[in-house]
Amino acid sequence: MNGQSEWVQKALGLVEQGKELALTWLVSPAAWSQFGLLVLAYLAALVITRRLRPVAMRLLTPSADSAHILAKLRRFGLLFVPLLLPLIAYVLTGIGESVTRSLFGSGAVIAFGKRLFLFLAARILVREIITEPFLKMLGKYILIPVMAIYTLGLLDPAIAKLSATMINIGNISFSVMSLVRGVIAGSLLFWFGRWSNDQSAAYIGKNEEMRPATRTLAIKTAEILIFGIAFLLLMNIMGISLTSLAVLGGAIGVGLGFGLQKIASNFISGVILLLEGQATVGDFVELDGGEAGTIVKMTARAAVLETFDGRWVVVPNEDFITTRVVNYSDSGSANRYEAPFSVSYDTDINLVPAIIEKAVATHPDVLDAPYPPDCELRGFGDSGIDFAVEFWVNGLDDGPNKYSSDVLFLIWNALKDAGIEIPYPHRVVEFKNGLPTADPKAGPV
Structure with missing residues (x-):
């Protein structure tokens, strides 16, 4: 109760001081003159703003299709047009404060008004101009309360109190301020x-x-x-x-x-990877552990691979340094693939390579360099003669690109157009003693 009474007494004392200050202002000619100058400064700022605002809008509004740096600066300046009224009122009030202090030696009322206009400018800045969420939050919970305390003239005592309160943590010491x-x-x-x-x-x-x-x-x-x-x-x-x-x-x-050896190792490995460029974002890689995918992100600790089925695999950077890595797309290098097929034994195989190479070369993604399509004889199979065509492309034969599938379609159509048969397995059954005959005397089986 004693503590509560003490606080109540302090509050009552502040109220009494406020009453005395208000009575002093009410009966003081200097206070009335300051209040009059404050009203006059606001009205003058209102008139000036009404005349100046259209001019500012016209000067700061660029054409809709302008994208150069000057246009961006003009659009940025256009955001601050709502601050014209409180800032002009602040400037005019400052002039009025100088006049009253020179005439009466006092300017408390008009100084309060000047701080009030500055508070209104801060409020407009937070509510109408700032759009970034984080800055808007700082303005709402930090700038506005600080400006309110400043308007009431309590900022300096608050700073002094916070500066006098110290916090000690070990050998580190700092004030609350x-x-x-x-x-x-x-x-x-x-x-x-x-x-x-x-x-x-x-x-x-x-x-x-x-x-x-x-x-x-x-x-x-x-x-x-x-x-x-x-x-x-x-x-x-x-x-x-x-x-x-x-x-x-x-x-x-x-x-x-x-405790953080692995983290440090992965961080250093990441720096080495970036310096050497052995693997970077956009490369398709395959590690010894079986992880394979396109690198979509590289962080200080790990690389993120995206597989063809849409899964993300996080691979520590250290794995790229200490294990074998196959990079299928380093520096945009081409990759070689092959498509196997077979033809019938009745085919003139000397005609096949030219037909297939010409057909495969029509694919828009098949390259002429480092080598054009090359059809090779691979062997004589049980059902047909085995061939394979090798071709080079920039990319991977999977995911969005299905090069082997496209090439097989081209092979099929080319062989059909040339009248060449694509074989399928045949089986021949021989009976050494001829076909068995049924005994007429025997009954039904």
């Missing part, structure tokens, strides 16, 4: 870092002159640099010396040495 400042600055820094990383990744990804592995390495390097700089800036803003993190860094080093 540093923590609050770190949370706010950290949120903004890492959001800006994420945005910068997305922009740099998009810019590097458009550079077709670089190898895919080099592009991926450049993107990862830019990401590490951006977030590393953000972390250093955050430590500086919070007032934490980097030397005080030596113990934490040593603990992390011990953890890497014992």
Whole structure:
């Protein structure tokens, strides 16, 4: 109860101070003049905004088909047109504050109005201009409350109180204000870092002159640099010396040495893969363990393979370094396939290669280099003469591409057009003593 009474007494004291301040303002000519100047500044800002807004809209609105950098800047500036009224009122109120302080030596009322206009500008900024969800959340829960405290003139005492409250963790010491400042600055820094990383990744990804592995390495390097700089800036803003993190860094080093060996190994393997370019995004690979698929993503720890049946297989980067890897699409190299077939023994086999090679060459994806289609005699089978045609394509004979199936269709149609028979198995049964005859004296079986 005593504590509660003390708080009640403090609250009543603040109410009394507020009443005295209000009465002082009501009977003070300086306060009335400041209030009048405040109203006059708002009305003047309203008139100026009504005249200036159409001009600003006309100057900042580019044509619909404009896409150059100046048009983008004009569209960006167009977003801030709603801030004209509170900002003009803020400027005019500042001029009025200078006048009242020079005449009456006081400007508390008009200074409050000036802060109020700034609060309204922040509110418009959060509600109408900011569209990014994370920044909108920061504005709603951090910027608006801080501006409200600033409008009431309580920001400086609040900062002083938070700065005087210290937090000690081992040999690291910082104030509550540093923590609050770190949370706010950290949120903004890492959001800006994420945005910068997305922009740099998009810019590097458009550079077709670089190898895919080099592009991926450049993107990862830019990401590490951006977030590393953000972390250093955050430590500086919070007032934490980097030397005080030596113990934490040593603990992390011990953890890497014992418990995180695999993670460190996979990370280093990923860097080696990106540097050497042995496997990169878009390559179809097959590992010793049987995993096979197209690399759709490479992270610091593992590569993600997408199989032809749509499943994703996560393969640690270390497996690409320590095991045998077959890369079917490295540097866009062509792949050779073959399609077997047979013809009847009644066929003039000297005509078959030319017919088949000509037919297979008509396929739009079959290459002339490094070698054109090549039909080879493979052997003499039980039912027919065995051939196979070899052909080269850029791609894999599976998934969206069915080269062997297309080539077999071409072979079938070419042989039919040439009148060549495709054999099927025959079986001949011989009776050495002729066919058995039925005994007429015997009854029915």
